[in-house]
Amino acid sequence: MSESTTAAPDSSERKTSEISEAVIRIAGNSQDGIQAIGGFLARLAGRSEQDVMTFMTIPSTISGGPSIFQVRIGTGEILSSGDEADVLLAFYQHSYENHINFVKKSGIVLYDSDHVEPSEEHQKNYRHVGVAVSSLTVEAIGGSARDKGKNIFALGLITRMFDLNVEKLKKLIAERFKGKPESITTTAHNAFDAGYAQDVGNLVDLYEFEEPDGKLSNQVVMNGNEALAYGLIAAGVRFGAGYPITPWSDIMELLRRELPKYGGTFMQCEDEIASVSMAIGGSWGGRVAVTGSSGPGIALKAEAIGWAIMAEVPLVVVDVQRGGPSTGMPTSVEQSDLNIAVFGGHGDSPRVVIAPAHVEDAFYTAIEAVNIARKYSVPVILLTDQAIATRIEAFAEPNLKELCQDISPDLSAVADHKPYDLDANDGITRHLAPGTRVASGKYPVLTGLEHDEMGHPTSSRELHMDMQTKRRRKLQALRESFPATQVYGPDEGNILVVGWGSSQGPIREAVDRMRGAGESVSAIHIRYLNPLPDKLDEIFSGFHHVVVVELNDEGLNGYGQLAQLLRAKYADPKIQSICKTDGLTWRIGEIVERIHGFEAAQK
Amino acid sequence: MSKLSFGYEALDRTGDLNVGEIPELPEDRPALKKKQIAADHPTWCPGCGDFSVLALYFRLIEKRKIHHEKITTVAGIGCSSRFPYFVQGHGTHFIHGRALPYATGVSLCRPDLHVFVFGGDGDAFSIGGNHFNHTARKNVRLTYVVMDNWVYGLTKKQTSPTSPVGFKSKTDMWGAVDPPINPAKQAIAAGATFVARSTHTNPKHIHEMMDAALDHEGFSFIQCLSECTEFYEGAFDAANPRKGGEFNLVPEDHDVTDQDAAIKLADEVFPGKFGILYKVDEKSKNAKEQEINAKFQAKVEGMEDWEILQQNFNRMK
Ligand SMILES: Cc1ncc(C[n+]2csc(CCOP(=O)(O)OP(=O)(O)O)c2C)c(N)n1
Ligand code: SF4
Ligand SMILES: [Mg+2]
Numbered sequence: 001m002s003e004s005t006t007a008a009p010d011s012s013e014r015k016t017s018e019i020s021e022a023v024i025r026i027a028g029n030s031q032d033g034i035q036a037i038g039g040f041l042a043r044l045a046g047r048s049e050q051d052v053m054t055f056m057t058i059p060s061t062i063s064g065g066p067s068i069f070q071v072r073i074g075t076g077e078i079l080s081s082g083d084e085a086d087v088l089l090a091f092y093q094h095s096y097e098n099h100i101n102f103v104k105k106s107g108i109v110l111y112d113s114d115h116v117e118p119s120e121e122h123q124k125n126y127r128h129v130g131v132a133v134s135s136l137t138v139e140a141i142g143g144s145a146r147d148k149g150k151n152i153f154a155l156g157l158i159t160r161m162f163d164l165n166v167e168k169l170k171k172l173i174a175e176r177f178k179g180k181p182e183s184i185t186t187t188a189h190n191a192f193d194a195g196y197a198q199d200v201g202n203l204v205d206l207y208e209f210e211e212p213d214g215k216l217s218n219q220v221v222m223n224g225n226e227a228l229a230y231g232l233i234a235a236g237v238r239f240g241a242g243y244p245i246t247p248w249s250d251i252m253e254l255l256r257r258e259l260p261k262y263g264g265t266f267m268q269c270e271d272e273i274a275s276v277s278m279a280i281g282g283s284w285g286g287r288v289a290v291t292g293s294s295g296p297g298i299a300l301k302a303e304a305i306g307w308a309i310m311a312e313v314p315l316v317v318v319d320v321q322r323g324g325p326s327t328g329m330p331t332s333v334e335q336s337d338l339n340i341a342v343f344g345g346h347g348d349s350p351r352v353v354i355a356p357a358h359v360e361d362a363f364y365t366a367i368e369a370v371n372i373a374r375k376y377s378v379p380v381i382l383l384t385d386q387a388i389a390t391r392i393e394a395f396a397e398p399n400l401k402e403l404c405q406d407i408s409p410d411l412s413a414v415a416d417h418k419p420y421d422l423d424a425n426d427g428i429t430r431h432l433a434p435g436t437r438v439a440s441g442k443y444p445v446l447t448g449l450e451h452d453e454m455g456h457p458t459s460s461r462e463l464h465m466d467m468q469t470k471r472r473r474k475l476q477a478l479r480e481s482f483p484a485t486q487v488y489g490p491d492e493g494n495i496l497v498v499g500w501g502s503s504q505g506p507i508r509e510a511v512d513r514m515r516g517a518g519e520s521v522s523a524i525h526i527r528y529l530n531p532l533p534d535k536l537d538e539i540f541s542g543f544h545h546v547v548v549v550e551l552n553d554e555g556l557n558g559y560g561q562l563a564q565l566l567r568a569k570y571a572d573p574k575i576q577s578i579c580k581t582d583g584l585t586w587r588i589g590e591i592v593e594r595i596h597g598f599e600a601a602q603k
Numbered sequence: 604m605s606k607l608s609f610g611y612e613a614l615d616r617t618g619d620l621n622v623g624e625i626p627e628l629p630e631d632r633p634a635l636k637k638k639q640i641a642a643d644h645p646t647w648c649p650g651c652g653d654f655s656v657l658a659l660y661f662r663l664i665e666k667r668k669i670h671h672e673k674i675t676t677v678a679g680i681g682c683s684s685r686f687p688y689f690v691q692g693h694g695t696h697f698i699h700g701r702a703l704p705y706a707t708g709v710s711l712c713r714p715d716l717h718v719f720v721f722g723g724d725g726d727a728f729s730i731g732g733n734h735f736n737h738t739a740r741k742n743v744r745l746t747y748v749v750m751d752n753w754v755y756g757l758t759k760k761q762t763s764p765t766s767p768v769g770f771k772s773k774t775d776m777w778g779a780v781d782p783p784i785n786p787a788k789q790a791i792a793a794g795a796t797f798v799a800r801s802t803h804t805n806p807k808h809i810h811e812m813m814d815a816a817l818d819h820e821g822f823s824f825i826q827c828l829s830e831c832t833e834f835y836e837g838a839f840d841a842a843n844p845r846k847g848g849e850f851n852l853v854p855e856d857h858d859v860t861d862q863d864a865a866i867k868l869a870d871e872v873f874p875g876k877f878g879i880l881y882k883v884d885e886k887s888k889n890a891k892e893q894e895i896n897a898k899f900q901a902k903v904e905g906m907e908d909w910e911i912l913q914q915n916f917n918r919m920k
Contacts, residue, residue, distance in 0.1 A: 043919075043920075046919075046920065047920060175918075219920070220916050220919045220920055221919055221920070222919045226919075230912065230915065230916075233908075233912055234909075234912060236908075239708070239711070239712050241704075241708065258915070260892075260895050260896045260898075260899035260900070261899045261900060261902070261903050261911050262908055262911060263896055263900060264896075265711055265712075265892050265896070267707070267708075267711065269704060269737070270733050270734065270736075270737040271733065273701060273704075274701070274704035274733075274734055274737070275704070277697065277698070277701040277704035277705045277708070278704040278705065278707050278708035278711075279708060280697075280705060280708065281677075281695075281704065281705035281706060281707060281708025281709045281712075282708035282709070282711065282712045283708075284695060284705075284708070284709060285708060285709040285711075285712035285713045285716075286712060286713065287712045289708065289712075303698055304698060304701065307697065307698050311695075364606060364607055367607060367609075367610075368607060368608060368609040371609040371610060371611060371612070372609050374614070375609070375612055375614060397916060397920075398916075400909040400912050400913050400916065401907075401909045401913075403607075403909075404907075404908050404909035404912060405611045406908070407611075410616065412616075413625045413672075414616055414625065415623030415624060415625050416623055430614060430615065430616060432616070432693070433693075433713075434672070434673075434674075434675045434693035434709065434713065434716055435672055435673065435693075435713060435715055435716060436672055436693075437628075437670075437671065437672040438671070438672070439623065439624070439625045439626055440623070441639060441671060441691065442691070443642070443671060443674075443691050443692050443693055443694070444693070444694075445642075445687050445688055445694040445695065445696060446694070446695045446696070447688075447695070447696040448696065448697065448698055449696065456643055456688055457688065457696075481608075481609075482608065483608050
């Protein structure tokens with residue numbers, strides 16, 4: 001907690017401190033509804049013009065198991081979900097024992113005294129407050145409280161402690177249970193009131209967030225999968241197909257539910273091969289379509305993506321990366337699908353790969369992906385990850401009226417048509433959707449065989465070379481249009497940290513912290529992973545070391561996947577790697593430590 | 604913080620090519636002639652059964668007055684699957700075994716088109732076997748003609764899922780040992796709503812089957828025996844009266860809506876009966892999805908797309 005002022009203690013020795021941000025970690029079992037507490041807090045922050053970021057771990061088994069939800073709320077910009085917790089709320093002994101180390105020195109440990117036996121050792125280091133959460137919940141609302149109500153009781157407790165807006169929270173609770181019997185909302189409100197009534201202020205400090213500066217008004221709050229799916233809808237996507245797999249499934253479920261309102265359809269297929277094929281068919285039908293998956297499903301789609309590259313059909317493929325290979329770590333984060341995204345095909349198969357940096361960015365990147373696919377008639381792989389997928393962030397409400405696009409097919413007749421025109425601008429193909437009349441009476445065929453300009457098979461070596469060049473050239477043209485890569489921090493110094501995807505926030509926060517301590521560190525974020533932007537070497541030349549920080553293994557050659565790409569492109573031995581595969585996002589302290597370790601090794 | 608490097612752009616249609624005149628269409632467009640429908644000269648071996656399927660597709664287009672822009676032909680990979688190159692119309696030569704899901708995407712996005720899918724027995728029942736079952740059970744509106752030659756033609760004589768036991772191929776040099784799939788029987792069991800059997804040696808019959816398939820509101824499947832003269836000569840002689848075989852039609856008293864009777868008929872020892880074995884009216888996938896859409900669209904009537912999306916965003920504040 002960043003405390004700015006400490007108010008004078010009142011007569012009963014309690015004090016209220018004004019803080020700019022707080023990290024609250026709630027630890028319990030997945031069936032306790034702790035995700036719901038986190039969700040309420042995040043949404044409240046969004047409504048209160050505060051910035052927020054969440055982090056959660058979910059067991060990969062259905063029957064549940066230990067789970068946490070962490071919320072970081074603050075008045076300023078929040079870049080990561082926080083390394084250390086100011087407050088831990090532990091429901092069980094295992095929650096207490098496994099998470100107490102994440103609490104800041106002199107932080108607060110709230111625990112359910114019905115289940116947790118605090119250790120004497122820990123009591124020396126942390127302020128402990130026991131509340132009989134389980135029995136008090138039963139007292140307030142009846143029932144067994146084994147699974148239900150405890151979470152809302154705990155929400156009341158936290159609300160009291162941080163002087164959060166009771167009215168707004170109760171409204172959020174009511175909205176959540178809208179459409180359910182009235183009694184459910186009443187019971188939830190009772191649990192909330194009972195929690196709120198616990199005078200924890202007798203035992204610990206009470207906190208109050210600083211007044212927001214008004215910069216964060218009009219926010220929406222959602223997770224990355226939602227942002228991405230809504231971005232696709234805003235972009236005009238009206239058709240897609242998929243097969244369930246965590247953490248991609250949320251996106252397909254959302255599209256299945258929402259697209260019918262727009263006259264669109266999302267199909268659940270028999271497998272990933274069918275779904276990518278169906279999406280490509282839809283794209284040819286005139287509807288730039290989406291398919292997606294996570295790790296194993298992306299591998300299955302590879303052959304068809306190769307076809308779409310050869311036939312030059314627009315397509316968006318979402319890959320919500322998780323721990324791999326194989327079934328791997330389905331509910332953990334990794335950035336280990338970069339190789340399959342960039343190279344996952346047979347033959348020379350240039351495609352576009354872009355990665356969003358955070359939840360808001362997932363919304364805009366989805367729109368960009370659709371527009372690139374459409375304009376360059378090429379598959380675009382939208383490489384997001386489990387961390388972005390599941391975390392909740394508040395961000396400025398997009399101007400939907402301005403952003404929403406209509407990309408319905410144009411079926412008006414043409415005089416003549418040559419789909420694979422070698423003289424076309426930048427080598428970009430434009431297909432006609434079936435139903436389009438070609439007055440010359442000569443119709444095109446889309447094919448995966450090497451073809452002539454009309455799409456008819458050829459075994460001409462010259463044509464193969466020309467078409468291969470055409471497919472590459474258009475992506476080189478795309479690269480020309482990339483915005484210049486911005487350096488976070490000065491463009492000269494000792495260390496340049498290079499990151500991609502969801503690591504952007506933690507990397508920036510680490511850079512801020514190190515610069516604050518007088519170190520010479522800057523960062524760049526690479527959003528376009530294929531083709532890579534040009535002129536990175538000019539940026540690299542301003543630094544003694546270039547360190548690529550990514551969530552994948554250093555591999556047999558000692559470099560992570562992006563580091564390998566950059567080394568291949570620039571052949572610069574200065575490019576080094578910092579990798580990890582513990583299934584968790586980067587903590588700030590961890591990045592700082594690893595960079596210090598790297599520096600020490602250079603000496 | 605909104606940043607979009609790649610926003611919407613209106614795209615040119617066909618670049619420099621689109622400068623010519625686009626003639627107005629006459630009120631009553633005449634049916635296309637065979638010459639106008641034929642595209643590349645087929646690359647099939649002389650005598651290949653696939654020629655007659657192509658010829659009958661042309662006849663269907665002519666007779667049913669399907670115009671160029673509406674001709675939508677999709678195929679996977681195999682000798683038979685080269686079909687789309689030979690047809691002057693919109694076509695796709697997709698990957699091995701996945702023509703059905705691809706065609707499903709087209710069919711669902713474009714209710715104004717009737718998609719025809721052509722392919723071989725390996726494409727349909729081996730690599731694409733699961734897609735066949737699911738497309739059939741979902742009753743997607745399209746016509747699937749499998750040119751069944753009981754062998755892998757393109758890859759030069761390996762055992763196919765329809766090769767009869769004893770067939771000597773390059774992968775079963777002593778004769779195939781596994782029992783073959785019966786395509787018509789499998790289609791019925793999978794939930795197909797139109798299942799017919801025909802053979803390349805009876806052009807009139809193929810035409811009748813395709814004509815009926817075109818009118819079917821759902822998934823229509825035609826198993827068309829199509830001899831591979833190169834690798835399985837004489838495979839269907841028993842169904843060809845000119846070779847001393849028998850071509851027997853489905854009995855007139857067969858009830859095409861009776862699933863048990865249809866399966867029994869499909870299961871008869873080769874050459875069995877030809878014609879429509881099974882046909883029922885069930886809602887197509889396309890119709891079911893349209894119903895779902897109509898229900899949801901009624902709730903947002905008169906709203907612009909961005910306003911519908913705004914409703915969701917308002918709930919996330
Ligand atoms: C993924 C993949 N595996 C294998 C092949 C090779 N292949 C091409 S066609 C074919 C079988 C063709 O048999 P069938 O579908 O019966 O068609 P026919 O040639 O007999 O008409 C095979 C195995 C391929 N093209 N793609
Ligand atoms: S190999 Fe057989 S199936 Fe292929 S074209 Fe020749 S005869 Fe026809
Ligand atoms: Mg065959």
